[in-house]
Amino acid sequence: MTELHSDLVLDALGLLAVRLDDDLIVREVCGTFLTVPTGTDMREFMPALYGLEDALHAPDAYLTMPFVQIGNDRDEPVALTVRRDPDSGVLWLFLRDVREESEMQRQLVQNHNSLSLAQAELVKARNAAQKADQAKTAFLANVSHELRTPLHVIIGGSSILSKPRDTPLDPQEVTDYALDMHESGVLLLQLVDDLIDLSRSETGNLILYEERCDLTEITRAITALCEDIPEARHTTLQCEVPPHPVWMVADARRIKQILLNLISNAIKAVANLNGGEVTVTLDPALPSLTVADNGPGMSEEEIAIARQPFGQPRAGVRSKGTGLGLSIVDRLVTLHGGEIVFDTAPGKGLAATITFDPERSRNDSKPSQNVS
Amino acid sequence: MKTYKIVVLGDFGVGKTSLIRRYVLDEFSDEYRATLGVHLYKHADTLAGEDIEISLVVWDIEGAPLPSGQTKRYIVGASGAVIVGDMTRDDPFSAMWSAADMFEEALPGRPLCLALNKSDVAVIESPETVTRMKRRYDCNAFETSALTGDCVTPMFHDLARSILARGL
Ligand SMILES: Nc1nc2c(ncn2[C@@H]2O[C@H](COP(=O)(O)OP(=O)(O)OP(=O)(O)O)[C@@H](O)[C@H]2O)c(=O)[nH]1
Ligand SMILES: [Mg+2]
Numbered sequence: 251m252t253e254l255h256s257d258l259v260l261d262a263l264g265l266l267a268v269r270l271d272d273d274l275i276v277r278e279v280c281g282t283f284l285t286v287p288t289g290t291d292m293r294e295f296m297p298a299l300y301g302l303e304d305a306l307h308a309p310d311a312y313l314t315m316p317f318v319q320i321g322n323d324r325d326e327p328v329a330l331t332v333r334r335d336p337d338s339g340v341l342w343l344f345l346r347d348v349r350e351e352s353e354m355q356r357q358l359v360q361n362h363n364s365l366s367l368a369q370a371e372l373v374k375a376r377n378a379a380q381k382a383d384q385a386k387t388a389f390l391a392n393v394s395h396e397l398r399t400p401l402h403v404i405i406g407g408s409s410i411l412s413k414p415r416d417t418p419l420d421p422q423e424v425t426d427y428a429l430d431m432h433e434s435g436v437l438l439l440q441l442v443d444d445l446i447d448l449s450r451s452e453t454g455n456l457i458l459y460e461e462r463c464d465l466t467e468i469t470r471a472i473t474a475l476c477e478d479i480p481e482a483r484h485t486t487l488q489c490e491v492p493p494h495p496v497w498m499v500a501d502a503r504r505i506k507q508i509l510l511n512l513i514s515n516a517i518k519a520v521a522n523l524n525g526g527e528v529t530v531t532l533d534p535a536l537p538s539l540t541v542a543d544n545g546p547g548m549s550e551e552e553i554a555i556a557r558q559p560f561g562q563p564r565a566g567v568r569s570k571g572t573g574l575g576l577s578i579v580d581r582l583v584t585l586h587g588g589e590i591v592f593d594t595a596p597g598k599g600l601a602a603t604i605t606f607d608p609e610r611s612r613n614d615s616k617p618s619q620n621v622s
Numbered sequence: 623m624k625t626y627k628i629v630v631l632g633d634f635g636v637g638k639t640s641l642i643r644r645y646v647l648d649e650f651s652d653e654y655r656a657t658l659g660v661h662l663y664k665h666a667d668t669l670a671g672e673d674i675e676i677s678l679v680v681w682d683i684e685g686a687p688l689p690s691g692q693t694k695r696y697i698v699g700a701s702g703a704v705i706v707g708d709m710t711r712d713d714p715f716s717a718m719w720s721a722a723d724m725f726e727e728a729l730p731g732r733p734l735c736l737a738l739n740k741s742d743v744a745v746i747e748s749p750e751t752v753t754r755m756k757r758r759y760d761c762n763a764f765e766t767s768a769l770t771g772d773c774v775t776p777m778f779h780d781l782a783r784s785i786l787a788r789g790l
Contacts, residue, residue: 293625297625297662297664297679298660298662298679300625300626300627300679300699301627301679301698301699301700301701302699303699305699313695313698315660315696316692317658317659317660318660318661318662319658319659319660319661319662320662320664321663327658327659352658355658356658359656360654360656363634363654363656366634367634367654370711370712373712374711374712377712
């Protein structure tokens, strides 16, 4: 075939044949669908050859790549084949125009991959939903259990009090039943309030009524209030606040709720100790609030459990209260743009520190109505 | 100056193309456009701080959960590899192990590095696995984001340094 004829045939096939020497320099080109000047380093034109120099020296060198795209823009893909003719020892490189088939192939790959990715996303979402569902079921079981205990006390007590009896109860017994029932009623109310807070915070409906409030005053008042908690009888309760107001934009009622929760937890932790101490500190710098006790402390795992709704960090040890306090504290602190950190270890007491966004205590910061 | 071949391996959709285009072209696209075959990027760069010039051909290789026979042919002659994983997936690591094993078996003694990608939207749920991989392949891991560009260039530079250090 004459040179012109071979060019025509190769062009009709969308093919380019290039003869290379052992340094991968272009020695001869047949076909015109790409312009490759002789004498150039083929690696500059086809960078796929970088790194393959040794492999191409082999007497039976043969490699083929169906789709090769080069360059920094969306260049046209080619099929690349390099082979050494075993008889003549000559190294030939072939490029074929694969624009049309490549777009179809790429669509196939794209569809396959997109489907697989979507399916993986679905599986992931399903697993997450299942996990959430299990958590909900466990939560409901917990709620029922927590409701049942005080309800039993109320139903049992009222049935005893209301039944006609041959020998009437003595007045002390009547008072005891009434007190137990009252306590259970208070606990139930607290539980329902906590559940409402929790569910509001989950659905984004917990509203903060923000105003400028004095943390010094709040800390003092709540610490004083906690002195009346019966378990605090043998506990030294200290309140360390600066001698001046510390202003911050916050929902005062919620800050009180946070403090009340943390202080009463601390009091319960040291209730059985001789020399139990609870210290409440207000640091005006950030500002931050710390409630520290010298009780038994917790391990990292125990802390993680305690932050869950109804989490009981000590197996078999049930603390009084709704079991929701700490998870609500967590959410309220987050709503205030703050952070809570627990510094504790078994036997080392526990210090809960809440830091607030310093922006909130700037002079010109404005109260806003914040929805979670 | 020698031009080094670097291959980028991993499952599809993990962000191989995005990492390369962030490194070479400093661009990013949200849209997923699957790579077919291979896409080569030639890139000249200077290693930060050392004033060492390097020339690279970065191979963007069609992704797969398991390396195929064709993948093994693509990596012939590579001086190093970036193994990419998508940290938003349930199990980002098994495809990374397979790719790294394949590379190490085919080209023993050539360095690799790990790209823990999409760090802008994911946290690494199993840091122990990362530690194990780093020890197993004697390599570094980078929490990359092609979206923000975090750690992308440092990662390619780290690989280039390892290649130079081994005199490849
Ligand atoms: N958020 C985020 N998205 C990313 C990141 N990197 C890649 N993506 C997205 O992930 C999708 C897949 O990215 P590609 O770079 O095409 O993935 P690939 O690994 O090249 O995929 P194949 O070519 O099929 O193997 C695209 O939609 C990208 O926009 C990242 O760091 N962060
Ligand atoms: Mg790609």
